[in-house]
Amino acid sequence: MQIDLRTVTIPVQRHSFTHIADRLGPDKTPTRYQEATLDVQANANFHYRPTWDPDHEIFDPTRSKLVMKDWYTFKDPRQYYYATYTIARARMQETAEADFEFVEKRGLAESFAPAAKQKALDVLVPLRHVAWGANMNNSSVCAYGYGTAFTAPCIFQAMDNLGIAQYLSRVGLLLGDAEALDEGKAAWTSAPVWQELRRYVEDTLVVQDPVELWVAQNLVLDGLLYPLVYEKFDAALTAEAGPTVSMLLRFQVDWFAETSKWVDATVKTAAAESPENAALLAEWIGHYRDRAVAALAPVAELALGADGAAAMADVQSRFAARVAKCGVAL
Amino acid sequence: MTMTSEPTPAAKKKLGLKERYALMTRGLDWETTYQPMEKVFPYATYEGIKIHDWDAWQDPFRLTMDAYWKYQAEKEQKLYAIMDAFAQNNGHLGLTDARYLNSLKLFLTGVSPLEYMAHRGFAHVGRAMPGVGARVACQMQSLDELRHAQTQIHSMSNYNKLYDGFHSWRHMHDRVWYLSVPKSFFDDAITAGPFEFMIAIGFSFEYVLTNLLFVPFISGAAYNGDMGAMAFGFSAQSDESRHMTLGLEAIKFMLEQDPDNLPIVQRWIDKWFWRGYRVLTLVAMMLDYMLPKKVMSWKEAWEIYAEENGGALFADLARYGIRPPLGWQQACDDKEHLSHQAWSTFYQYQGAAPFHTWVPSPEDMAWEAEKYPNTFDQYYRPRFEYWAEQEAAGTRFNNATLPQLCQVCQIPMLFTEPGDPTRICYRESEYDGETYHTCSDGCQAIFDHEPEKYVQAWLPVHQIYQGHCFGPDADPTSPDFNPLLEVIKWYRMDVGTDNAPYEGSRDQENFQAWKAMQTKN
Secondary structure (H helix, E strand, C coil), X not given: CCCCCCCCCCCCCCCCCHHHHHHHCCCCCCCHHHHHHCCCCCCCCCCCCCCCCCCCXXXXXXXXXXXXXXXXXXXXXXXXXXXXXXXXXXXXXXXHHHHHHHHHHCCHHHHCCHHHHHHHHHHHCCHHHHHHHHHHHHHHHHHHCCCHHHHHHHHHXXXXXXXXXXXXXXXXXXXXXXXXXXXXXXXXXXXXXXXXXXXHHHXXXXXXXXXXXXXXXXXXXXXXXXXXXXXXXXXXXXHHHCCHHHHCCHHHHHHHHHHHHHHHHHHHHHHHHXXXXXXXXXXXXXXXXXXXXXXXXXXXXXXXXXXXXHHHHHHHHHHHHHHHHCCCCC | CCCCCCCCHHHHHCCCHHHHHHHHHHHHCCCCCCCCHHHHCCCCCCCCCCCCCHHHCCCCCCCCHHHHHHHHHHHHHHHHHHHHHHHHCCHHHHCCCHHHHHHHHHHHHHCHHHHHHHHHHHHHHHHHCCCHHHHHHHHHXXXXXXXXXXXXXXXXXXXXXXXXXXXXXXXXXXXXXXXXXXHHHHHHHHHCCHHHHHHHHHHHHHHHHHHHHHHHHHHHHHHCCCHHHHHHHHHHHHHHHHHHHHHHHHHHHHHHHCCCHHHHHHHHHHHHHHHHHHHCHHHHHHHHHHCCCCCXXXXXXXXXXXXXXXXXXXXXXXXXXXXXXXXXXHHHHHCCCHHHHHHHHHHHCHHHCCCCCCCCCHHHHHHXXXXXXXXXXXXXXXXXXXXXXXXXXXXXXXXXXXXXXXXCCCCECCCEECCEEEEECCEEEEECCEEEEECCHHHHHHHHHCHHHHCCCCCHXXXXXXXXXXXXXXXXXXXXXXXXXXXXXXXXXXXXXXXXXCCCCHHHHHHHHXXXXXXXX
C-alpha cells in the first residue's frame, strides 16, 4: 500500500460542466446523478431526419402531446444513474436468489398444496407476457421520449420488466416445468380470461406518444396489476397454502414499491407544469384506467374467486387516491 | 428439449444454459392478433431486408438480467472506487505531461456523446426488431452504452475541475466545426433503418473499427499515467466483447436469411466502413501527435487492427459472398498520410479548437520519421519545421479562412488525391440543381446513393457563413465586429485559454506548478 506523505491542495478552476453550472449556478458541485443526467441528450442541430419518422427530429419533444418548458424538470427521486441502478438491483437479485435457493433446497415447491400450486401457475405464468409487453413499451419510451431525465429511467424500467418476466419464468419452472410455461402462453393467447388484458397490452404496443405510453404502462396498468397480484393474490395464496410462493415474488413487491416513487414524482412534475398537462394526464389516465380495470376483472376473479371484485374495488380506490396525490383530478 | 414425465427437482436442474435461457427469454413473445404485427413492428421491412425465421437467431450471449446486474454492479463498484481514489490523490499529477489531457478533451467532446447516442439508438432498435433474441441483446447494449457515457462523464469531471477545454462538451458537440464529424456519423446511423443501424454501429463500428478507437485511447491512457481513463476503458472491455459478438451475429443472420439481403448489406458495409474510417482520422492524429508517450503509430495500429484482423474477418465473411469494403485499399494506402494531414489542419485552426496544439519537437519528429520512413521527411517535416521557425519568430501561422467541408463526413477538404500527396482531393456531385462537394470517392459514393439525406447536413462552416453561429449579443453591424471571435464565443470556448497553443497555455503552467508543489519544497 502506498501512502502519500505530501498533500497537495489545488484550487479548482470550476465546479462543474457549463451546462450544469447554467442550471445549478457556478459554485455548486453537482451530484453524480446530476452529472450523468442533466442535458446529456443532444438537443440541437441534428443533421438528418429519421428515415423511419421523417416528420420528427431524432429527439423531438413534439412526439408527445405533453408540453414541458424544460424536460429536465423531471427528477428521479432514486437518483439512478447506471452505477446506482445496477448496484441497487444487484442487492435485490441477491435476496431473490437466496429466496429461490431456499425454496429449491428444502423442496418447498413440492410440498406446496397442489391446488394452490396450480392456482399460482395459472395466475402468474401468463404474466410473463405482460412483463414482456412492458419491456417493449419502456424500451420504446426510452428511444422516442425526450430528455435524459425522462428517458434514462425507462431503460432501467425496461430491463427490470425483462428481469421480472424471467423471475416469473423461474416460478413457472420451479412450481411446474417447461410445459407450465407453454400452458401459460397458450392461456395468454387464447383463454378468455386473459384476452382483454392481452388486448390492452397489444394496443399499447402501437401507441406513438411516448408519454401517453408511459402513463398507460407504468402508472395505470402496473399501478393496478401489481397491487392486485402481488398484494391481494399473494396474501390469499399465503393464507391458503403458506408463504412459499410469496417468497418467490419478493423482487416484484420491492420493485413496485421502489419504482412507484419514480412514477409518482414524474406524474406530479408533469401535472404541476400546466393545467393543460394536468387535463391531458387526467384524460389519459381515465381512459386507460377504465380499460385496465375491465381487463383485470377476469384475472381478479381467476386469482381470488368470489373475493376478486372486492379486491379490484380496493385496488381501484387506492389507485384513485394515488393519482389524486400526484395532482391529477380524475 | 426432453423432460421426464414427472420432473423432480434434480431433473429440473439439468436444464442447460442454452435451454434455460431460451425458456426464460425466447418464449416471452407471441404473435399479436388484436393489433397486426406490421403495426407493432412498423420499421421492420422498409429497408428491404428479408427475414423469414427470427428463431434462427443465435443469441450471442446468454445473460439473464439477474446475472447482468450482479456482474455489472461488481464492475461499477470497482470502477468508482478507482475513480474516487484517483481524484482524491491528485492522480492527474502522475500524468506524463499536460499535453496528454488534449486526447481526453477530444474524447469527451467527440466520443462520449456518441456513447449516449448508441444508448438511444440501441433502445430504438431494441424495440423495432421483430425477433426476441435480437431485441434483448440490443436493449442490453443500450443499457451498457448509457454506462459508458456516464462513466466517461464522471471520470472526466475531475479533469474539468482543474483543466481547460472540458467544460462545454455538450454544447460544443452540437456546434463546433470538427465535432460535426462524429455527430453527423451517429446521426446518420440512428436516422437509418434498424437493420442499417446494426450494420453501421453493431458491425462496422463495434466489430471492424472498435479496436482502432479503443486501443489507442485506453493504451494511451495507460502509457501516460491516466488511471482514471484506463479504469473505465478496461471496465468497458467485457461489455465491448458482448457488443462485438452481437454485431457479428447480426450480419451473419441477415446474410443467412435471404440471398436478396447480400447486396443491401454489402452496400452498407461499404458505406459504414468509409464513414467510420473518416471519423478515425481524429484517432490517427491523437495517436501520432497528441500522446506525449506514444503507444504505436497509426500506421502500425492500422496494420494490426485493420489489415490483419479485418482482413481475416472479411476472409471469413467471403463464404456469404461479402467482399472487403470499397475504399479498403485507399484506407490502407492513406495510413502513411492520415495523421500528418489531420494534425496540420488542427494546428492551423488552433483558434477554433478547444484543445491545445503544438509543433512536434525535434525528438517527436524523429519518431515520426522512424515510423513513417516513406512520407514524413519528404512531405510533412518541411511544413512543421517551417511552422516552428514562424513560431520562434513570433508569427505563428493561424489560418483565418474557414475551410470547405465535405458534405458527407464533414471533415475539411484536407485529404489528398490517391497516389498524389501534393494535391487536395475534391469531388463534386449535382443534386436538384445544386453542386455538392465531397472529399473522396468514398464520400461521393455515399452522397450519390442518398443525396436527399446528405443535403440535410448541418455543415458548420455553411452555418457560420449563413449567420447562424453568433450569440444573441453579437452585432454584425458594429464596426469592430469580428465574426470568427463571435463564433468562438458562441461555441462557448474561453478565448485565450481553451483555444491557445500549448506552449504558454494555462494547462501547461498549472500542471508544472502543481507538479512542483508535489515534488519540491
